[in-house]
Amino acid sequence: MSAFDAVDLIRTKRDGGSLSDDQVDWLVGAYTRGSIADEQMSAYLMAVFFRGMVADELARWTRAMIESGVRRDLSTVDRPTVDKHSTGGVGDKITLPLAPLVAACGAAVPQLSGRGLGHTGGTLDKLESIAGWRAVLSHQEYLRQLRDVGAVVCAAGDDLAPADRRLYALRDVTATVESLPLIASSIMSKKIAEGAAALVLDVKVGSGAFMKDEASARALAAAMVELGAAHGVRTVALLTAMDTPLGRTAGNALEVAEATEVLAGGGPDDVVRLTLVLAREMLDLAGLPDADPEPALRSGAAMDRWRAMIAAQGGDPDAPLPAARERHVVVAPASGPLSRLDALAIGVAAWRLGAGRARKEDPVSAGAGVVMHAKPGDVVSAGDPLLELHSDDPERIERVVADIESSYTIAGVHHPPQPLVIDRIEAR
Numbered sequence: 564m565s566a567f568d569a570v571d572l573i574r575t576k577r578d579g580g581s582l583s584d585d586q587v588d589w590l591v592g593a594y595t596r597g598s599i600a601d602e603q604m605s606a607y608l609m610a611v612f613f614r615g616m617v618a619d620e621l622a623r624w625t626r627a628m629i630e631s632g633v634r635r636d637l638s639t640v641d642r643p644t645v646d647k648h649s650t651g652g653v654g655d656k657i658t659l660p661l662a663p664l665v666a667a668c669g670a671a672v673p674q675l676s677g678r679g680l681g682h683t684g685g686t687l688d689k690l691e692s693i694a695g696w697r698a699v700l701s702h703q704e705y706l707r708q709l710r711d712v713g714a715v716v717c718a719a720g721d722d723l724a725p726a727d728r729r730l731y732a733l734r735d736v737t738a739t740v741e742s743l744p745l746i747a748s749s750i751m752s753k754k755i756a757e758g759a760a761a762l763v764l765d766v767k768v769g770s771g772a773f774m775k776d777e778a779s780a781r782a783l784a785a786a787m788v789e790l791g792a793a794h795g796v797r798t799v800a801l802l803t804a805m806d807t808p809l810g811r812t813a814g815n816a817l818e819v820a821e822a823t824e825v826l827a828g829g830g831p832d833d834v835v836r837l838t839l840v841l842a843r844e845m846l847d848l849a850g851l852p853d854a855d856p857e858p859a860l861r862s863g864a865a866m867d868r869w870r871a872m873i874a875a876q877g878g879d880p881d882a883p884l885p886a887a888r889e890r891h892v893v894v895a896p897a898s899g900p901l902s903r904l905d906a907l908a909i910g911v912a913a914w915r916l917g918a919g920r921a922r923k924e925d926p927v928s929a930g931a932g933v934v935m936h937a938k939p940g941d942v943v944s945a946g947d948p949l950l951e952l953h954s955d956d957p958e959r960i961e962r963v964v965a966d967i968e969s970s971y972t973i974a975g976v977h978h979p980p981q982p983l984v985i986d987r988i989e990a991r
């Protein structure tokens with residue numbers, strides 16, 4: 564006989580109550596083992612969506628998710644370990660220059676990552692556009708690369724927070740993804756299980772982010788920072804703007820090309836700035852406050868680490884990146900300052916062009932995406948190239964062109980862009 568009855572727990576949450584530690588452990592454990600039906604967990608998740616969780620309940624729920632799998636031990640890595648996690652944004656390729664940069668400054672970055680779903684791209688999808696690069700590593704290969712190169716970005720194995728894999732798939736089809744406690748526990752269970760001693764969270768705010776307004780992003784950041792601290796992971800969160808895409812590209816190979824420009828000492832100013840801000844936070848948390856990432860970026864030391872990191876996973880850093888078969892240039896219909904380039908609309912356009920997937924088993928096109936020739940604040944003249952749409956399929960381009968005009972505004976007045984870093988949140 565089981566310890567609890569799922570119907571009682573659903574009723575408790577539906578009516579605004581909280582579960583005890585034992586009830587949380589039972590619910591998460593039994594669902595992961597397959598002994599609670601999807602329809603019961605769906606009802607429970609929907610009740611959480613409306614009723615939330617109190618802090619102790621969220622801490623226990625996250626712990627139960629971590630304990631559904633292994634918590635990795637990185638104590639054999641002889642440098643301080645620190646990771647970064649972004650809640651997801653359009654054009655967010657920051658991990659690509661950031662991981663080798665932080666490794667070049669003396670820390671080790673152990674990043675277990677996922678694939679993209681919906682309008683934000685996944686880091687593994689981006690890296691897979693590099694010829695030969697392998698996302699799947701054995702635990703031994705992973706540890707060796709962490710020790711030898713200092714940075715590894717690879718697929719999380721099935722043993723890392725398996726409860727999240729089942730819960731996330733269910734949330735995805737029951738409209739229960741956008742819930743603060745469910746997002747916080749999902750992200751933090753995986754990051755804590757990964758084993759890094761410190762973690763910097765990049766919590767995105769704006770149209771292209773999960774959290775559209777600052778108050779909800781702030782609440783999510785605070786909850787995640789507390790969860791990290793409760794599990795002994797030094798955690799800091801930055802709230803960063805995601806009303807407009809980061810950099811000038813959205814799409815897998817296009818973003819890898821832009822990341823290598825940054826590693827070569829160039830690249831768009833916002834990508835360079837955010838990479839450096841996050842690198843400083845990571846090095847600080849790793850106990851290396853005197854390490855300066857800027858010279859490491861300018862000198863090519865980070866680029867050398869990138870090449871080693873790609874080669875260690877079978878990739879050829881010199882291979883030409885795949886390009887889409889078709890291109891279409893969208894020109895500015897009027898002259899004036901570009902006052903808005905909407906992150907969500909550009910993310911959806913890149914996704915429709917083939918850069919993203921609708922279901923997790925769908926393939927992605929490496930070359931598809933959007934190149935942005937102008938960003939908010941730039942002044943354009945009628946007829947100037949504004950956006951370039953890349954796809955293997957001309958019909959996808961036609962569909963995107965039909966409503967791309969709603970993604971930008973050319974206004975008579977110039978609005979100063981939002982600051983990139985809005986706030987910094989640490990544990991109380």
Ligand code: URA
Nearest residue numbers: 740745746747749750
């Ligand atoms: N990313 C995750 O890993 N989980 C969520 O719930 C949302 C974003």
